[in-house]
Amino acid sequence: MRNLKDILGIEHSIGQAPMLGVTTPAMVAAIANEGGLGTLPLGGLPVEMCDKLIKQTKELTNKPFAVNVFLNPLVTQDDSQIDLMQHLLSKVCLSNNIPYTQITEFKQDTYMPLVELAIAHGIKVICFTFGCFTPPEIERLHQEGIYLIGTATTLEEAQYLSDHTIDAITLQGIEAGGHRGSFLHDTTEQNLPLDQLFNQVINSSIDKPLIVTGGLYKGSQARKYIDKGAAFATFGSLFIASDESNAMDYQKNLLSKGTPVKTKLTKSFSGKWARGIDNNFMELIDQSNISIPPYPIQNILTQNIRFFAKQKNIPNFNSLWCGINSHFAAKHNIKHIFNKLTKEFYEY
Template sequence: MKKANDIFGIKYAICQAPMLGVATPEMVAAVSNTGCIGTLPLGGLPTSLNEQLILKTKSLTNKPFIVNLFLNPVVDINKEEIDNMQDELTNLGKQIGYTHQRIETFEQDGYTQNLELVKRLGLKYLAFTFGCFNDQEIEELHHHNIYLIGTATTVEEAVFLDNKGIDAILLQGIEAGGHRGSFLKDSLEDNLPLEDLFDRVFPLVNKPIFVAGGLYSGQIGKKYLDKGAAMICYGSLYIGSDESAAMDYQKELLNQGKPVETKLTKSFSGKFARGILNEYINYIDNSNNSIPYFPIQNILTQKLRSFAKQKKIHNFNSLWCGTNAHYARKESSFNITNKLIKEVYDL
């Protein structure tokens, strides 16, 4: 089975994970410039902005990098559910001086335009999450020599992607920060710690397996390479980096080196995501109202989150990170990656 070195033409089988809102072109390029590979998150962003981000990354490195898309389906509108949530957000906003403006229409952009952008710009490595391409799309993308990397949170999802002919499977352990890549079930059922997930999936699939979730050192990652993983992916480790777009508050909190309490919650976006437990999460999760599914809840809370970020009211913002995020390193992404290389390859 191929290793990442052969797949991407890179020197080291180490990847920086696609953290929307954290990863920047500068971070992605810095990682790729070490001989590893960075991932640029495009999911949920306008195509025009994504083109700028891709071109910026290309201007900073001539090395390969991966781009990541969201394949979430368009969901039905439940007006009663949405109205109830908007009432909750109105009441909650009063606590911090935020006035919730009720939203009546919900634009749910598909991934088609971003997919066309990937093809037009000649990108060769495409990761995706929250779903899977259909057979026709897979055939067409392969016709364009685009290497496809699908995200799986369960054994069932990994086998599904393998049967679909996806080129590589990224296993996301329950420890991972940010959104779960789940797409067959909207639950945490069958979501396993990374080690258990890898051990169960590895004998069942024929494709290269990449692993992510809770990795915080080269030594931990090396164990997966030794067991047969094709690549090891690090996310939260980069939250505190110089190139990270994370809020300074989160960087400083993680830089203290003490574990932080995280929780998997739908409260901000309508899809399970792991982040630092705070007042907002407790309020919404403990309310009696159902939470509209992604991306509806994400749209409903967008302005509240922006307000909280602007006013530095951190108890009302999403601070995505994994269970081992307190190992985040406060230095350049280039140095963080070089230290990982030394740890993984005993250099």
């Protein structure tokens, strides 16, 4: 089997996890220029914006990089559930001097236009989450010479991806920040710490390159997993406080203090399980006992709230996604952070 580094066209077995809202073209390009795999998140964004982001990244690097897409299924709109949630959101916003406009249109975009865009740009690595491509789509993408990396949070999901001829599998431990990649079950009950999940999969009949992610913050951790049979490791939260990150200054300052922060899994912002810094909005929605519409409906309902909170620097009403070890994030440029990781990796 060819080494995954050779397949991806990179120098190191370390990469950057896609973090929508945090990752920038500058971050992806910096990782790529240092010999790692940078990943540009496209999921949930308009095609025109994705086109611009890919072009910006290409202007900053001539090295390979991946794009990430969401394969979430289209969901049925429950108007009564939406009305109850909008009533709650309007009350919460009114009490906190945040404007709220009733949403009446819930456009659910499909992922194939983003995939076609990636093909047009010559992207050769597509990673995905929240689902799996259909067999005809997989055949088409393989014919285009595209390497496919799926996301699994359980052994069952890893087996599903393997059975569907996905080229490599990212194993996402429960420690990871941001959205869970779960797609077979809308629950976190079967989700395991990365070490346990990896041991389950590596000792199974699955014969695919395995990528580990979730709670990693040192190059030596990546090396340990690779010594045990993993092919690659990705880091996410470690890059949140970087110069190139688009995270709120509040989050960057908080994480760079080096003090552990309280994170929790919630559906409050998007309707899909995600881990982030516990805040007022999470508590108000989670404790309301009101049914949360599924992704992407809830994500659409809270989009303007999150945008306003970020613009006005109100962290208690924005989604501050990060993992359980995010306090190891450093305020520095990506080149410095990544080179420190590779040094730790090779010196272990």
